[in-house]
Amino acid sequence: MTTLLNLIRNENMKLYKRTGTWVMVGIIVLVVLGLGLFSKFVLDSTINTNWKEELIAENEQLQQTVAASPLMGVGENYVKQQIEINNYRIENDIPPVHSESLWGFMIDTTNFTGLAALFTIVIAAGIVASEFSWGTIKLLLIRPVSRSKVLLSKYISTLLFAFFNLGLLFGFSFIVGSLLFGFEGAEQPYLVYTDGTVIEKNMITHIISLLGINSIDLLMMATLAFMISTVFRSSSLAIGISIFLMFTGPQIVQLLSKYEWVKYVLFANTNFQQYFNGIPLVEGMSITFSIIVLCVYYVGFIALTWIIFKKRDVAA
Template identity: 35%
Template sequence: MANLLKLLQNEWMKLWSKKGTWIMAGLMVVLIIAMAGIMKWSGSLMDVESDWKLSTQSELENNKNSLEVGILKGESKRLAEENVQISEYRLANDVAPLKDFSREGMIYNPSVGSIALLLTVIVAAGIVASEFSQGTIKMLLTRPVKRWKIMTSKYLAILLFGVLLMLIGFITTILSAFIFFPSEGGQALSISGGNVVEVSIWGHGLYMLLLSFVNVIITATFAFMIGSVFRSSGMAIGLSLFIYFTGSVIVGLLSRFEIVKYLIFTHMDLTMYESNYILNDEITLSFSLVVLTVYLIAFLIVSYTVFTKRDITA
């Protein structure tokens, strides 16, 4: 364990000794602030006071009609039923929803997962591949340390880097929300135990952060595997981004087939369970977590097996 912690410390120091790492962290801060500014500007262009009661009533009627005609099933049906219950509660108790372009709305649904994912993938793709491209792999493996410990230290460094980016992103989002957006009030609601309950914007923001981080872990682990097996960070980044950007398209094309439930693309974005858009109505959050765990273990098995058995002179 002591050796592993020492290796992890070395990997962490090596990671942050690179100028590119600091640039990526700074870039994330700049991008989030810029996105908040753009949202503020675009929101001011659409600054038309709307009657939330009319929109809630319209949403209520649409959900009831969809349920009556029986076109919904699975998760979509569950979401519609919950939305009906929440809409009726809002109208009966005069509880306004959160506004998207508000301080509370920004904190409630922080949009940092995509940026953190892209930056973490870059690090994950090169953390092993760079050892081969720079010719440092032989010196690394001449140490009296087992190879699996070296791989573990690198993988844990990636996860810690992803966690740090998510936290930096969330803190930047909070600061941007207070700088650019006024407090508009409103209350987020959800269903718990069959009853409508109030939701803390801070708790929900952290929960959305956690759901987004699952996608970061899976995609970064895939990049880690490709970089380890093929010793090419470019290939790892390219394939990882291909999965990230085309996953929903592939799911849509294969939605009629049973196999879609077991594809990794279907389950990567767990934030869909907090929205009104479900890629496949036959899956649940628990099922998605099980499928993703299987893929994660498979990626790690391939990574560790290839790295521990590879001939260094090759």
């Protein structure tokens, strides 16, 4: 265990000595700060005092939609849940989350997990391939340490970098949001419809859960990039394929959603928002199904990575 911890520490030392690593960190900071300044000084920050009237009108429109074109299954349930949540807001005087508020701003910044995923892919693609291109892989493997531990330390370091980016995104968005928008409305809860009733939940917990849900794609794409980097010893190939799939995979799956088999494709299962919004991509999909599919892909990526790395001839 001590050996593995030392390897992880060495990998992190090498990682954070690179200028490129801090450039990526700086970009996340600048993007969050830029969004905050834009929301504060460019967008119309006038608080809507007629929100109850708007929610009443929204409920009427939703009811008319259901009456005119009856929805079936999860779609209908989602509409009913939204109506109940709107009614709860009106009855308990809980306004919707305002974009130019602390919680609204932090919720908006959760969309930047894609940026954290992009940077994690870059790290995952180079952390193994660079050892081959620089010729340092031989020096690394002559140590009295198993290849599995060497590879595991690199993979864990990649995940730690991803968690660092997510923590930075959460923490810095809280700081920027607090400074620009203050703490007015900080007591506002997140409303969720569960078992026929509307429940108030902590907003911080909701924001963390959003980061977690959005990070599923990050984990899978980083693991894919790590696998390609290890198998083909090419960081550029790993970056190119992973980024291409990350941006085009969901769109391709959406186009093929009419086919039953598409639910077994990786990108059909990385978006867990489809279950919370009540509209799965393919009828019959569930959270349990997606977790099983993702586990199969994940185990496959990891197994192929370890098998190839342990058998590879580094002298070649």
